[in-house]
Structures are given as C-alpha cells and as structure tokens.
Amino acid sequence: MVATRICDLSQRGVIHYTSPMTILSAENLTVARGGVPVLHGLSFSLAAGQVLVLRGPNGLGKTTLLRTVAGLQPAMAGKIHAPEDSIAYAAHADGLKSMLSVVENLSFWAATYGGSDIAPALLQMNLTGLAQRPAATLSAGQKRRLGLARLLVTRRPVWVLDEPTVSLDTESVALFAQTVRAHLAQGGAALMATHIDLGLTEARVLDLSAYRASLHNGAADPSGFGAGRGDHGDDDFGAFL
Amino acid sequence: MIALLIRDLRLAVRAGGGFGLGLAFFLIVVTLVPFGVGPQGDILARIAPGVLWLGALLACLLSLDRIFALDFEDGSLDLLATAPIPMEGVVTMKALAHWVTTGLPLVVAAPVFGVLLHLDMQAYRWLVISLLIGTPALSVLGTFGAALTVGLKRGGLLLSLLVLPLYIPTLIFGAELIRRGAQGMSVQTPLMMLVGITAAVIALVPFASAAAIRVNLR
Numbered sequence: 001m002v003a004t005r006i007c008d009l010s011q012r013g014v015i016h017y018t019s020p021m022t023i024l025s026a027e028n029l030t031v032a033r034g035g036v037p038v039l040h041g042l043s044f045s046l047a048a049g050q051v052l053v054l055r056g057p058n059g060l061g062k063t064t065l066l067r068t069v070a071g072l073q074p075a076m077a078g079k080i081h082a083p084e085d086s087i088a089y090a091a092h093a094d095g096l097k098s099m100l101s102v103v104e105n106l107s108f109w110a111a112t113y114g115g116s117d118i119a120p121a122l123l124q125m126n127l128t129g130l131a132q133r134p135a136a137t138l139s140a141g142q143k144r145r146l147g148l149a150r151l152l153v154t155r156r157p158v159w160v161l162d163e164p165t166v167s168l169d170t171e172s173v174a175l176f177a178q179t180v181r182a183h184l185a186q187g188g189a190a191l192m193a194t195h196i197d198l199g200l201t202e203a204r205v206l207d208l209s210a211y212r213a214s215l216h217n218g219a220a221d222p223s224g225f226g227a228g229r230g231d232h233g234d235d236d237f238g239a240f241l
Numbered sequence: 242m243i244a245l246l247i248r249d250l251r252l253a254v255r256a257g258g259g260f261g262l263g264l265a266f267f268l269i270v271v272t273l274v275p276f277g278v279g280p281q282g283d284i285l286a287r288i289a290p291g292v293l294w295l296g297a298l299l300a301c302l303l304s305l306d307r308i309f310a311l312d313f314e315d316g317s318l319d320l321l322a323t324a325p326i327p328m329e330g331v332v333t334m335k336a337l338a339h340w341v342t343t344g345l346p347l348v349v350a351a352p353v354f355g356v357l358l359h360l361d362m363q364a365y366r367w368l369v370i371s372l373l374i375g376t377p378a379l380s381v382l383g384t385f386g387a388a389l390t391v392g393l394k395r396g397g398l399l400l401s402l403l404v405l406p407l408y409i410p411t412l413i414f415g416a417e418l419i420r421r422g423a424q425g426m427s428v429q430t431p432l433m434m435l436v437g438i439t440a441a442v443i444a445l446v447p448f449a450s451a452a453a454i455r456v457n458l459r
Contacts, residue, residue, distance in 0.1 A: 070323050073459040089323040093316025097248070099255040104248075111244035112324045150320075 021048040023086060023189055024069070024158050029078035030213065031061060031068045037076055037213035038064050044206055046189045048157070051180065051200055054193040056208035062193035063092070065208070066162045069191060088156035090164060094147030098136035102127055102146055105135055110153040121152035124179055126172075140167040148176060151183075159183065161192035173198065242330045245321075249338035259307055263300035263343035264350060270296035271354040282359040289358035290368070290419035294412055296354075297347045297372060298379060302408075304343050305383040306400050308335050309391040309454065318391070322458055328451035332388065336381045336447070344376030360423070367422030371435060375415040378439040381446045382407045388453035410438050 025045035030037050038061030046052050054062050068075050069082075070089035096105050106118045122128045125145045135143065144167050151159055159180075165173050177198045180190055184202075253260045274292050275285055312318040321331050351372050352365050360368065386404035390396030418431040 067319075072319060072322055085325055087323065089320065091316050091319050093319070095312075095315055095317035095320040097252055097315070097317070099252055100248070104251070108244050108248045109320075109324075112321075112326060114325070 023048055024082045027079045030076040031064050032076040033064045039211045040213035042211045048187045048189055049184045051190045051203040053203045053205045054208055055205055060208050063162055066160050070160050086156055087158045087160055088151050088154040089160045090151055091162050094143050096135040101132050101134055103131045109150045113154040116153050116155050118153055121149040125149040141169055144168055157188045159190040165196055242326055242334050245334045246338055253342040259304055260342050262304050264346045266303050267296045267300040267347055271357055286359040289360040290416045294416040298408055301343055301379040305387050306397045308339055308384055308387040313391050329447045332384050332447045332450040336384045340377050340380040344380055348372045364419050364423035367419050371415045371418040374435050374439055375411045378411050378442040381442050384450045385446050388450040392457045
C-alpha cells in the first residue's frame, strides 16, 4: 500500500526516492493561516533516517506547515500520513517555565511523554552543569538547548522543528546537528524549517517558494487553485545542503 | 496528567505564582464590608451569606486569566496540545490546580471570615459545605472563559463578562444554602441544586473548554 502511494507521488515528479520505510508523508497539501491558504499542492515524504529541510522566505508559511503537520491545525486540503503518536513538535517558543529549574522543566515533559530518564538528554545537550539552575537565569541559547533536550525525552521518531537553531552559538549548532544525526541513526526522522547550514550533508532541501498559494490564488489566476501546478516541484528536490 | 497538576501547583507556590492572590482579595472584601455597611450585627448577619459568596466568586475571577494565558505566552500550550495528554485532561488538571490554589484556601479560611460578618453559629457548617461544593464549579467554568480568551491580549474584561453570567446559578444556590442553614430551615433543595450544577459543570464544561483551546491554537 505504501509502495503504491510513493509510486503515485513519483509520477507527479515530487518524490525522488522509493523507501518502504516512509513514516511521514503529505499528499497534495494545502495549509492555511487564518483561513487564507498560504501553501498549496505540497507533497513530500520522509522515511526513517531522513531529514527534510524546508526553505523559503519569511512569511511564506513554513511555521503554518509545521503546525499543520504537528496536528495543531487542520489542513485545508490534502492529507498527512503519520502513525499515531509519532510526532514531537518544537516551536519557536520553548515552553519553559522560568520559575522551575532545568531538571524540573525537563522532568515534566519526560513524565508527560511516559517517563523516560532525563540524564542522557541533559548530557547530550550539554546541560548537566546547569541542571539545578532556574530556567529564568539561563541565556537564550541555553534555553533553546533545554527546549531541544525536550525532544530527546519524548522518544518520538519524527521531529518537527521550527527554526531549531535560533540563538544557538556555532558550538551548539554542531551539537544539535550531532543530536539530529544520532536520532536519524536510531531510525528517527526530522522535518525542519531553518535558514542556516546545519552541516547535515544527507539532508534534502524542499524550497517552499514554488508552492506559494498566492501564485495560484492571486490576481493572475482568479479562478482558484489547481491551475498550473505540477511544473514547479521537480527542481526543488534533490538539492543538498 | 498528574505531572501537569504537580507542575502547576509548584508554579503557583513559587514567587509570582499568585497562590495567595484570591485569599488576600477575599480577606479585603470581607473586612471592608462591615466598615461600609455599619456595625449593626443583625444586618451583617443577614447579608453575610451573600457577601461571603460574592467575595469567593470575585476572588476566583481574579486569577482566571492566568489559567491558560501564561502557558500560551511561553509556548507550553502548543506543546501540551501536541503531547500525549487529551486536551480535556489538560483542562481538567488546570481547573483542579486552580481550585487547589484558589478555591480550597477560601473553603478553609471562610469560617474565620464568617466571624467578621456576625454569621449565625449554626451556619458555619453550611458555609464550608456550600463553598466546598460550589467553588469547583467556579474553577471549571473559569477554564471555559479562559479558553475562549486565551489568544487575546488584555482579555480579562471579556473573560469576566463571559464568565459572570455562568456563575450566577452557583451564587444563588450557594448563598441560599447558607441562608437557610442559618435560619434552621431545610437545606435540601439548594444543596441538591448546588451539587447538581457542580456535577454537570465538571462533566460537560471540560469538553467545551478543550474545543475552545483547539480553535484558539489554530
């Protein structure tokens, strides 16, 4: 069944690989912000061990797409396929409580996601020395690292990340890239919007500019969506970081 | 879900958490009323049930906007919505945490404040019972107002306007329960009504609140 779907998508020129291990895929997706479609006709799929990096100018709809994939808002059209309880979402805001310590913040999320040990996550994100500090006293980069450590305690295979490297220094970006790589090696996958080069050579890049809904819904094409789609997708895939 | 309750209670008792806010407001209302009304004990005793319930209701209202707004601002609410807890569970735990930090202290402190209002001796039992049964409904109804206004900046006014009409039945039967208890009359009807209102609110409102949050997060 999975193979059929991938084959079907390949015919539209969107998918450039055929892995039977697809864990997240979107089919002809239209996402809307405040009821106005921002991205249209988007299809992608992600298999275990793969990273897909979303690119595009500010305001294009990257966050809207990621929120839709994470299940925070419904898609306007199209489908998202993912096994239940497989997605861990990390937004712009880290969701930290400034009055709680690093350990308390992380323990809460670990308990929420079924109670895994937080020590490896602290170690991985280089937070062990800060464990007892209240989150209020952390720097922006340290807060971000704590926010990313949350992903590790969720133990979920698909990471959906919205600008994960904001306010991280070069060293922490490398640390994060290493974390993502370890996650992929364990059979995980990641879908992320980022503007910087993470050094993940294996990452595929999807430029969302070609899926801008206003191209199809604006003054040039008042008839609505659908017209003229399908010619854009091809050259955006397969590019490497 | 228990982790969420523990986190919220821990946040409430730490600095800036607003644990004593409702209680302090209740104290202010109840101590100021005798100054405003005058020292006649019989008048105070007559208005005591209403004043105590009004004080509790307004104290509860004061902290409602914190229920979801803080989590919304720091992004926790988005993350909770994608976490493996149903949103109804999040709402219920939030209401429970709000009740433990606001309603429960009022239940415990109310008998002391009853003295200031010359409350009839035989009414104290009913004062505690009516607040114990009625205040959970205030917290749960509060989550509904807070959920509807969660994305709004300065949503406090709208929140009050939305929630106050919903509080009226609890206020009527809660105060009536104490009044009848003070006069030695049968309390069965207001007691049944109060229990019924609270039970219905706890059973139904979390679903409405959860739906309102999901819409607001879109």
